[in-house]
Amino acid sequence: MDRRQSIVDAARQSFSLYGYKATTMDHVAKIANVGKGTIYTFFSSKEELFEVIVQELIRNVKSLAMNALDPKKAFFENLHRALFAVLEYRQEEEILLRLTREVRDFGTPAATEGLKRIEEAILGFIKRQLELGMENGSILKCDAELVAFMIFKTYVALLLEWNHEERALTNEDIAMAFQRVFAEGLNP
Amino acid sequence: MDRRQSIVDAARQSFSLYGYKATTMDHVAKIANVGKGTIYTFFSSKEELFEVIVQELIRNVKSLAMNALDPKKAFFENLHRALFAVLEYRQEEEILLRLTREVRDFGTPAATEGLKRIEEAILGFIKRQLELGMENGSILKCDAELVAFMIFKTYVALLLEWNHEERALTNEDIAMAFQRVFAEGLNP
DNA sequence: ACTTGACCGTATTCGTCATTTGGTCAATTT
């Protein structure tokens, strides 16, 4: 295994366990079994190393979303499937949990920026699906950028902010609400 | 003017300027021109004093929402008018800005709880409007609690989190998006 | 009877010094 990959793997591990701020380059070097200065032959800074990890996460998210789509299913069902897959990944991927907590607790600039980039990738995916949906007649014409934002924020709020203990939301609850509100609308 | 009201007014002023945490009872006493011990003849604790201010804010929010409704306008236009009024108030009322910032920066428990109570009052208003709308046939049957949550979270995200400098959102943009997505739906 | 502000235990803040960190580069290794 080459050194660059060892360093990237070590960094991913450390960011996952300790977050961005508490990850030291000394520690990354030790995990990777290289001298600290060797890191700087591949990456100009801690931030650039983190950027590589963020790019990785973005690729994973996009891949997950694409793989959740099933050509035989309806537009909104697919959108729900993709979003659910992505947000489920976000709930399980250790490094994302870590970074989310760090941003919430400390507002670390690099972590904040990294998570923002990932969110933008998700929004971009939704926007493209909306545009495709309009082209092939699956949905009516709308402002794709704005609607993507609305859908995403609502979805995230449902998954992360809905806190009624007597009434937990199931995956089906969310899919149905999604269909009811965004697909069908509330007008008689 | 009675002492109790002086104390409440002084507290509102101090919470507005310094937030919950940095507001001291000594300072409130000085603004109100009373001895510190006098505060405790009316309120058993700092939290109880804060609670009175929160109740006030909730009353204001409810009143604003109700006053924005116009019987001659359509359901969603009214809902947008009420939400816009409430969130505009939230953007301008000094104490709410202060508390929001404090929760974001420090997560002060009392401030967090207070803002949550205000949010619940807004959600309650939306839910009631949805229920009334269903009763009089303005909207189709739906899960009022869940839909109120979705509408509110989307609205807040549009007002507070939409950050595209090349494309600021106007009141009309939001009203139209609201109508397009929640009222009409996206299905052909 | 009501009001006050000194007092108290606890919590918080602040200044200081010790330690750590990201990045550098001379020395060492390959």
Add this chain to the structure above:
DNA sequence: AAATTGACCAAATGACGAATACGGTCAAGT
């Protein structure tokens, strides 16, 4: 000659203890 290392450095961060502040209390004063 090229690649690697880890000691070093200035700046940043953290730990610690003393000083100060805070919410709540109540004896003294009005």
